[in-house]
Amino acid sequence: MHFGEVIQWRHDLHRIPELGLQEHRTSDYLAGVLDGLGLRVTRHVGGTGIVATLRNGDGPAVGLRADMDGLPLTERGDRDYRSQHDGVMHACGHDGHMAMLLGAAAVLVEERGFDGTVEMILQPAEEHGLGAKAMLADGLLRRFPVRAMFGIHNMPGHPLGHLATRAGGLMAGEDNFEIRVVGRGGHAARPQMVVDPIVIAAEIVLALQTVVARNVDPAAPAVVSCTEITTDGARNAIPGEVVIRGDTRSFSGEVRAVIEANIRRLAEGISAAHGGRAVVRYTHEFEPTINDAQAVAAALNAARITVPPEHVDGDTPPWTASEDFGAFLREVPGCFMLLGNGADSTPLHSPDYDFDDGALEVGVRYYVNLVRGVLPGPSAS
Incomplete structure (x- = not known):
């Protein structure tokens, strides 16, 4: 195939970005290309998803x-393929x-060289x-x-076309928390008559900095960030409630449980000590991306065939950003690869x-080499 087609x-x-679970035009485009290549296309898997x-x-699969999804951002720049959807961009x-993925499908359809089945999974709503x-x-x-x-994710900051991954935790899980501090509001001139939730919330925010520093093993990466504070007060009124929102990152269920338990303990204990109360809501947003060692070995073999071995990093440092691919890895072994942008x-x-x-051909060739390594044809067995 000609890689100009992949570009x-x-x-x-890039011209038709859409937000999560709204990728209708994107889904139509992808289905048209894949059907034209001769693949059996199943649509509406999990909403706008495609397989x-x-x-x-007769080999394995x-x-x-x-x-598939874009972000709610307005694109800057004058490239001729810039977003046609105001306020959304890739x-x-x-x-x-x-x-x-389309390029890999095209090469595999044309050249084959494997024994088994490849399921091309186009997932909506990753963000x-x-x-x-x-x-x-x-x-x-x-x-x-x-x-x-x-799967693959591009990685700004890594040299163009270089490939990197690691066995075990590659990307962190993300949890969100909301702490509603309930006090008793009143006139700013009469503080002795109130239970000030701002003072309580300020103490909680500072105390949450000890969750990782004094409760998590220093060898286990973890982050707790307070990202938003809102009140129901006014300029001359002490509020009755303050809401603290935040984000946590970790790589294991054990660390996740430690973080949640200590956020609850500190918020509830500090609030009670001041005569208020705290209501804590803690939600799991992204699973950590935990690569399987055997799958990583296969991925690294494919990577070293695709690019010079010195352009492959098999023990890249963990990254505390999160990826929806982690949810799949809870159910089936696999490997997520980073591709330098x-x-x-x-x-x-x-x-x-x-x-x-310039990274597209590397990604396509990596996928093709990976499939042929994992699903070798009769001549390679």
Whole structure:
């Protein structure tokens, strides 16, 4: 195939970004390309999701996954393929991820060289951690069973076309918390008559900095961040309630449980000590991305065939950002790979970001080599 076609697919998809579970035009485009390549296309898996099946022999099945959704950002720049949807853009490179999967499908259809089935999984709603759960709830792995699943995410800050991953925890799980501090509001001139939830909340915010520092093993990465504080007060009134919202990151269920328990303990204890009370809501948003060692070995073998071995990092440091791919890895072994988008490239989630087309061929060739390594044909057995 000509890789100019992969670039064109990427640019077309970049023009039509859509938010999570609203990827209708994107889904139509992807289904049209995949159907044109001759794959069996199943639509509306978990909403706007797609599974395209390529069967070549009686061997086992593997899954390749790409995410579909954009971000609620207004794109800057004058590139000729800029977003046509005001206020939405592909600022995380999902257009590139989809184009690489389409390119891998095109090469595998044309060249084959494997024995088994490849399930091309196009997942909606990655950005808010909803799409993988929706596809799983819709029977993804029952309807399209695979023995392993693989995915790629581009990585600004890594050299263009370099590949990096690690066994074990690659990306963190994300939880959110909301602490509603209930006091007794009143006139700012009569503080002796109130239970001031602002004072309580301030003490809680400071105390939460000890959750990781004094409760989590220093060898276990974890983050607790308070990101928003709101009140129901006014300039001359002490409020009756304060809401603290925040975000936590961790790589294991044990650390997650320690963080949650200590947030509850501190918020409730400090509030009670001041005569108020705290209501804590703690939610699990993203599962950690925990790579399977055997799948990582297969991925690294494919990576070293695709690019020079010195461009492959098999023990890259963990990253505390989160990825919806982690929900799949709770159900089936797999490996998530990072693909360099340029050492000096614009960060993800920036209105100036753009996926570097120079990484597309590496991603396509990596996927093809991976499939042929995991599902070797008769001549390779």
